Amino acid sequence: MSKPIGLSNGVSLIDVYDLGLPKRTGSYVIHDEELTVIETSASPSVPYLLEGLKQLDLKPEDVKHIIVTHVHLDHAGGVGLFLESCPNATVHVHPRGRRHLADPSKLIQGARAVYGDKFDKLFDPIVPVPEARLQEQEDGSQLKLQDRELTFYDTPGHAKHHFSIHDSKSNSIFTGDTIGVYYPDLLEFDEELILPSTSPNQFDPESMLESLSRIERLKVNAINFGHFGQSTNPELVYKQIRNWLPQFLEVSEAALVEQKDADLEKQIAAVKSALFKLVSSHLDQLGVPREHKVYQFINMDVDVCALGIVDYIAKVKS
Known part of the structure; x- marks a missing residue:
């Protein structure tokens, strides 16, 4: 180890x-x-x-x-x-x-x-x-x-x-999954990537952004993520979650509209595909090859995020 x-x-x-x-x-x-x-x-x-x-x-x-x-x-x-x-x-x-x-x-x-x-x-x-x-x-x-x-x-x-x-x-904060997942393997591409973690079954985007704002007001020097590591650039963290979270919801809602008559399994698969396309397009622009080890994490995370977003949207519409 x-x-x-x-x-x-x-x-x-x-x-x-x-x-x-x-x-x-x-x-x-x-x-x-x-x-x-x-x-x-x-x-x-x-x-x-x-x-x-x-x-x-x-x-x-x-x-x-x-x-x-x-x-x-x-x-x-x-x-x-x-x-x-x-x-x-x-x-x-x-x-x-x-x-x-x-x-x-x-x-x-x-x-x-x-x-x-x-x-x-x-x-x-x-x-x-x-x-x-x-x-x-x-x-x-x-x-x-x-x-x-x-x-x-x-x-x-x-x-x-x-x-x-x-x-x-240390004037740092341990945030678990509240304001996202950090991918240290992308530092070799000079990229600090932080994606929201929207896992089921209590994901709530409004609460997530309110929690982010609360943490932001503390003016910390560093953020310690559960997955994985520390960022000493808190403003970048806040900016990325505010950027990625609405995009996650937007592409997911569009995918669900296209699959409105499909069963739940197909809806989840469609949302996962949309999220993967969104994130992988960003990584393509950075020159990250599709076989890079970070995709092992990206695949797992968009899978879980898709489950949470589909669950959230179903609750909102019910």
């Missing part, structure tokens, strides 16, 4: 090889007397997280706080398993997500319905978190560490159970 990446002001990024892929999902470590980990990814990622801590000369029994931005399995599916190695840690979660960590049966049921036979390889085991070790964080609440404060902001749009966490020392 790759070595942890040192960011500014005592923050490190561990690549946890979500789905077995490098630079897909990251866990952030805040080096403080009250050692803090933000995001665990799914359970198959936990060995990479533990190895990353070891490479940083840190012990899991010294971890005091584990924070999940939201309870989607690629961000929090492994928290219960990781907690077994962290006997002194408390898990901090959005109030809407707490019950799903204590009893993950609905998360498991939903994921099995989507992933079928692939579920075990991708997510198993999903271990419940004991109620006594769960701590809800309300909008605006603060977690005071030794030399910094972490402030929790309710930031829906991607999910209703999502918050973003501001770190006072």
Whole structure:
């Protein structure tokens, strides 16, 4: 595995090889007397997280706080398993997500319905978190560490159970999926690409833009994405989400008009094709070859985004 990446002001990024892929999902470590980990990814990622801590000369029994931005399995599916190695840690979660960590049966049921036979390889085991070790964080609440404060902001749009966490020392914010997905492999083309994450079933574009504006008002120096890495150009991040999100909706709505009499599966396929064409045309202009490794991520992401947008449009029309 790759070595942890040192960011500014005592923050490190561990690549946890979500789905077995490098630079897909990251866990952030805040080096403080009250050692803090933000995001665990799914359970198959936990060995990479533990190895990353070891490479940083840190012990899991010294971890005091584990924070999940939201309870989607690629961000929090492994928290219960990781907690077994962290006997002194408390898990901090959005109030809407707490019950799903204590009893993950609905998360498991939903994921099995989507992933079928692939579920075990991708997510198993999903271990419940004991109620006594769960701590809800309300909008605006603060977690005071030794030399910094972490402030929790309710930031829906991607999910209703999502918050973003501001770190006072680095003046950076951990945004999970609220304001998009970052593709570091495109930096070799001098491109910082950030695309919105519109996954089902709580995607809401208006809430996403409101959350973006809220984060923008904090005037942070850096944005730490769940997928994957840090951007020190926040204004570019805001600009890209404001640019791409309406385009995602526009091409999706057009595709659905053409497929209005088709079944749901064909509608989703049409939206995915439209989103892929939109993004790939942009990458073509940058000179990114279609066989570049970034397309492995693009294909996955537009697939999930299509599901969320179709679900959202159906709800709006109902």
